Amino acid sequence: MKLLLWDIDGTLLASGGAGMRALEKAVSTEFLHGEPADLTQIDWAGRTDRWIAEAIFAQYGIEHTPEHVTRLLDTYIGNLPDYLERLSTVLPGIPEILTAVDQRDDIHQGLLTGNLERGAETKLGHFDLWRHFAFGAFADDSPRRNDLGPHALRRATTHTGITFDPANVWIIGDTPHDIACGKVIGARTLAVATGHHSREELAAHQPDALLNDFADPATFWTLLS
Known part of the structure:
Protein backbone atom coordinates (compact mmCIF):
# COMPACT_ATOMS: atom_id res chain seq x y z
CA MET A 1 0.00 0.00 0.00
CA SER A 88 -1.63 29.93 -13.27
CA THR A 89 -2.12 26.63 -15.10
CA VAL A 90 -2.22 22.94 -14.25
CA LEU A 91 0.99 21.18 -15.22
CA PRO A 92 0.82 18.55 -18.02
CA GLY A 93 -0.06 15.03 -16.95
CA ILE A 94 -1.28 16.00 -13.48
CA PRO A 95 -5.06 15.61 -14.00
CA GLU A 96 -4.52 12.16 -15.55
CA ILE A 97 -2.24 11.00 -12.72
CA LEU A 98 -4.48 12.26 -9.91
CA THR A 99 -7.55 10.67 -11.46
CA ALA A 100 -5.73 7.37 -11.95
CA VAL A 101 -4.67 7.32 -8.28
CA ASP A 102 -8.27 7.85 -7.21
CA GLN A 103 -9.27 4.77 -9.17
CA ARG A 104 -6.73 2.48 -7.50
CA ASP A 105 -7.13 0.60 -4.22
CA ASP A 106 -3.41 0.19 -3.54
CA ILE A 107 -2.46 3.90 -3.51
CA HIS A 108 -3.72 6.83 -1.45
CA GLN A 109 -2.79 10.46 -1.93
CA GLY A 110 -2.72 13.63 0.11
CA LEU A 111 -0.93 16.95 0.28
CA LEU A 112 2.26 18.09 1.94
CA THR A 113 2.47 21.76 1.10
CA GLY A 114 3.71 25.08 2.39
CA ASN A 115 0.33 26.62 1.62
CA LEU A 116 -2.20 27.32 4.31
CA GLU A 117 -5.06 24.86 3.97
CA ARG A 118 -7.34 27.71 2.81
CA GLY A 119 -4.76 28.69 0.20
CA ALA A 120 -4.37 25.11 -0.99
CA GLU A 121 -8.13 24.76 -1.37
CA THR A 122 -8.32 28.08 -3.23
CA LYS A 123 -5.54 27.15 -5.66
CA LEU A 124 -6.55 23.56 -6.33
CA GLY A 125 -10.28 24.26 -6.24
CA HIS A 126 -9.80 26.85 -8.97
CA PHE A 127 -8.71 24.01 -11.26
CA ASP A 128 -11.10 21.35 -9.88
CA LEU A 129 -8.21 19.42 -8.29
CA TRP A 130 -9.08 19.87 -4.60
CA ARG A 131 -11.50 16.93 -4.80
CA HIS A 132 -8.55 14.54 -5.16
CA PHE A 133 -7.23 15.30 -1.66
CA ALA A 134 -9.04 14.32 1.52
CA PHE A 135 -6.15 15.07 3.88
CA GLY A 136 -2.76 16.71 4.08
CA ALA A 137 -0.30 18.82 6.03
CA PHE A 138 -0.18 22.59 5.62
CA ALA A 139 1.45 25.79 6.83
CA ASP A 140 -1.27 25.90 9.50
CA ASP A 141 0.62 23.04 11.20
CA SER A 142 4.04 24.70 11.37
CA PRO A 143 6.06 27.46 9.68
CA ARG A 144 8.86 24.90 9.20
CA ARG A 145 8.40 22.54 6.28
CA ASN A 146 10.43 19.77 7.89
CA ASP A 147 7.78 19.57 10.63
CA LEU A 148 4.96 18.77 8.21
CA GLY A 149 5.65 15.10 7.41
CA PRO A 150 4.43 13.64 10.72
CA HIS A 151 1.21 15.66 10.46
CA ALA A 152 0.59 14.28 6.96
CA LEU A 153 1.25 10.69 8.08
CA ARG A 154 -1.05 11.03 11.09
CA ARG A 155 -3.88 12.38 8.96
CA ALA A 156 -3.32 9.68 6.33
CA THR A 157 -3.73 7.02 9.03
CA THR A 158 -6.82 8.74 10.45
CA HIS A 159 -8.42 8.95 7.01
CA THR A 160 -7.52 5.50 5.67
CA GLY A 161 -7.06 3.40 8.78
CA ILE A 162 -3.64 2.37 7.43
CA THR A 163 -0.29 2.88 9.11
CA PHE A 164 1.99 3.48 6.16
CA ASP A 165 5.53 2.09 6.10
CA PRO A 166 7.82 5.07 5.29
CA ALA A 167 9.40 2.94 2.56
CA ASN A 168 6.04 3.09 0.77
CA VAL A 169 5.52 6.83 1.22
CA TRP A 170 6.53 9.19 -1.59
CA ILE A 171 7.03 12.91 -1.05
CA ILE A 172 6.61 14.58 -4.45
CA GLY A 173 7.84 18.12 -5.03
CA ASP A 174 9.96 20.53 -7.04
CA THR A 175 12.38 21.96 -4.47
CA PRO A 176 15.24 20.80 -2.25
CA HIS A 177 12.97 21.54 0.73
CA ASP A 178 10.54 18.87 -0.47
CA ILE A 179 13.39 16.36 -0.65
CA ALA A 180 14.63 17.31 2.81
CA CYS A 181 11.25 17.03 4.51
CA GLY A 182 10.76 13.58 2.97
CA LYS A 183 14.10 12.39 4.30
CA VAL A 184 13.21 13.62 7.80
CA ILE A 185 10.43 11.00 8.04
CA GLY A 186 12.31 8.29 6.15
CA ALA A 187 10.05 8.54 3.11
CA ARG A 188 11.07 8.17 -0.49
CA THR A 189 11.38 11.36 -2.51
CA LEU A 190 10.42 12.14 -6.08
CA ALA A 191 11.72 15.47 -7.36
CA VAL A 192 10.37 17.07 -10.52
CA ALA A 193 12.06 19.92 -12.41
CA THR A 194 8.87 21.85 -13.17
CA GLY A 195 9.51 24.67 -10.69
CA HIS A 196 12.36 27.10 -10.15
CA HIS A 197 15.06 24.45 -9.62
CA SER A 198 16.84 22.69 -12.45
CA ARG A 199 17.24 18.95 -12.72
CA GLU A 200 20.91 19.34 -11.77
CA GLU A 201 20.11 21.39 -8.67
CA LEU A 202 17.57 18.82 -7.51
CA ALA A 203 19.90 15.88 -8.25
CA ALA A 204 22.50 17.39 -5.91
CA HIS A 205 20.09 16.74 -3.01
CA GLN A 206 19.84 13.05 -3.87
CA PRO A 207 16.13 12.36 -4.28
CA ASP A 208 15.15 8.73 -4.78
CA ALA A 209 13.76 9.58 -8.21
CA LEU A 210 13.92 12.57 -10.51
CA LEU A 211 11.77 13.57 -13.48
CA ASN A 212 11.80 16.51 -15.86
CA ASP A 213 7.99 16.67 -15.71
CA PHE A 214 4.83 14.55 -15.53
CA ALA A 215 3.84 15.01 -19.17
CA ASP A 216 4.16 11.26 -19.75
CA PRO A 217 2.20 9.62 -16.91
CA ALA A 218 3.53 6.20 -17.93
CA THR A 219 7.01 7.26 -16.79
CA PHE A 220 5.60 8.29 -13.42
CA TRP A 221 3.91 4.92 -12.93
CA THR A 222 7.07 3.06 -13.90
CA LEU A 223 8.96 4.84 -11.12
CA LEU A 224 6.33 3.89 -8.54
CA SER A 225 6.03 0.25 -9.55
Missing part, protein backbone atom coordinates in the same frame (compact mmCIF):
# COMPACT_ATOMS: atom_id res chain seq x y z
CA LYS A 2 1.55 3.29 -1.12
CA LEU A 3 0.97 6.87 -0.01
CA LEU A 4 1.70 9.85 -2.26
CA LEU A 5 2.11 13.28 -0.62
CA TRP A 6 2.07 16.08 -3.17
CA ASP A 7 3.45 19.60 -3.12
CA ILE A 8 1.33 22.17 -5.01
CA ASP A 9 3.21 25.14 -6.49
CA GLY A 10 5.66 24.06 -9.17
CA THR A 11 4.54 20.43 -8.84
CA LEU A 12 0.80 20.30 -9.52
CA LEU A 13 0.45 23.87 -10.76
CA ALA A 14 2.61 26.33 -12.66
CA SER A 15 1.73 29.35 -10.57
CA GLY A 16 3.09 31.96 -12.96
CA GLY A 17 3.87 34.15 -9.97
CA ALA A 18 0.23 34.29 -8.83
CA GLY A 19 1.10 33.76 -5.18
CA MET A 20 3.82 36.38 -5.15
CA ARG A 21 1.62 38.93 -6.90
CA ALA A 22 -1.25 38.25 -4.48
CA LEU A 23 1.11 38.65 -1.52
CA GLU A 24 2.68 41.83 -2.87
CA LYS A 25 -0.76 43.35 -3.22
CA ALA A 26 -1.66 42.28 0.32
CA VAL A 27 1.52 43.84 1.74
CA SER A 28 0.89 47.02 -0.22
CA THR A 29 -2.72 47.47 0.81
CA GLU A 30 -2.43 46.32 4.43
CA PHE A 31 0.93 47.70 5.52
CA LEU A 32 2.41 50.13 2.96
CA HIS A 33 -0.52 52.51 2.45
CA GLY A 34 -0.76 51.54 -1.21
CA GLU A 35 2.94 51.85 -2.01
CA PRO A 36 4.15 48.93 -4.21
CA ALA A 37 5.74 45.96 -2.47
CA ASP A 38 8.61 44.00 -3.99
CA LEU A 39 9.10 40.47 -2.65
CA THR A 40 11.43 39.20 -5.35
CA GLN A 41 14.39 39.04 -2.95
CA ILE A 42 12.71 36.44 -0.72
CA ASP A 43 13.78 32.89 -1.55
CA TRP A 44 10.42 31.30 -0.86
CA ALA A 45 10.41 28.23 -3.12
CA GLY A 46 9.50 25.29 -0.91
CA ARG A 47 8.82 27.49 2.13
CA THR A 48 5.57 27.78 4.07
CA ASP A 49 3.17 30.72 3.97
CA ARG A 50 3.86 31.43 7.64
CA TRP A 51 7.64 31.40 7.06
CA ILE A 52 7.15 33.77 4.12
CA ALA A 53 5.03 36.12 6.25
CA GLU A 54 7.85 36.31 8.79
CA ALA A 55 10.37 37.06 6.02
CA ILE A 56 8.13 39.82 4.64
CA PHE A 57 7.79 41.48 8.04
CA ALA A 58 11.56 41.35 8.50
CA GLN A 59 12.13 42.93 5.08
CA TYR A 60 9.75 45.82 5.73
CA GLY A 61 10.34 46.28 9.46
CA ILE A 62 6.78 45.30 10.33
CA GLU A 63 6.16 43.89 13.79
CA HIS A 64 5.68 40.11 13.61
CA THR A 65 2.50 39.57 15.61
CA PRO A 66 -0.27 36.95 15.26
CA GLU A 67 -2.65 39.75 14.32
CA HIS A 68 -0.39 40.98 11.52
CA VAL A 69 0.11 37.44 10.21
CA THR A 70 -3.65 36.88 10.10
CA ARG A 71 -4.25 40.24 8.44
CA LEU A 72 -1.62 39.62 5.77
CA LEU A 73 -2.59 36.04 4.94
CA ASP A 74 -6.36 36.67 4.94
CA THR A 75 -5.89 39.47 2.41
CA TYR A 76 -3.47 37.36 0.38
CA ILE A 77 -5.96 34.49 0.08
CA GLY A 78 -8.68 36.95 -0.89
CA ASN A 79 -6.44 38.23 -3.69
CA LEU A 80 -5.54 34.78 -5.04
CA PRO A 81 -8.48 33.95 -7.35
CA ASP A 82 -7.90 36.92 -9.64
CA TYR A 83 -4.19 36.13 -10.08
CA LEU A 84 -4.83 32.41 -10.50
CA GLU A 85 -7.23 33.16 -13.33
CA ARG A 86 -4.66 35.28 -15.15
CA LEU A 87 -1.36 33.54 -14.41
